[in-house]
Amino acid sequence: SAVISQKPSRDICQRGTSLTIQCQVDSQVTMMFWYRQQPGQSLTLIATANQGSEATYESGFVIDKFPISRPNLTFSTLTVSNMSPEDSSIYLCSVIMTGRNYEQYFGPGTRLTVT
């Protein structure tokens, strides 16, 4: 299985600021994703992080608000820009292991609170 780490594990931020979340995987993976889990809700896919090209965003999510970088096959960042209290969520990165029947693995998540 893949070992995925995220930084920071949690943060409290002021309205209007930005936070960058890092995701590191212990092996090279093709498919990497970013999810949001709002309080008491299930997971919603934000975007697919593509190595060497722009991320692919899901409906309702835009690059200006959630810019994503993927400089190599083991690392990605998600920035939450111009934050508002509605952005308070757990943000999770995940990967698909093609060598393990396309099983999906998740990082431990970043708990973000915006005040």
Added chain:
Amino acid sequence: KQEVTQIPAALSVPEGENLVLNCSFTDSAIYNLQWFRQDPGKGLTSLLLIQSSQREQTSGRLNASLDKSSGRSTLYIAASQPGDSATYLCAVRYNFNKFYFGSGTKLNVKP
């Protein structure tokens, strides 16, 4: 539109009981279905992955079944323990990067 539904939303059982969690999906053209466990404030831990061509998968006290034609999957937990207390999520994969998650079943196993 693909939808994934989990019933019940919450379940409380005494230790030792066998239990079944349900997951239903509207579109049967799935690639695979995966069951996860999530502890409060944590990420998701993969429990079982069932490919579209499979009927069931087993890991220890857990058994997951898949019936594509009826759009249903069940997660069977045998001899439940307090450590099984968590939220259980099912996720259905339809194509390259389209995953749909259920809202989860919050399980409480009482000592």
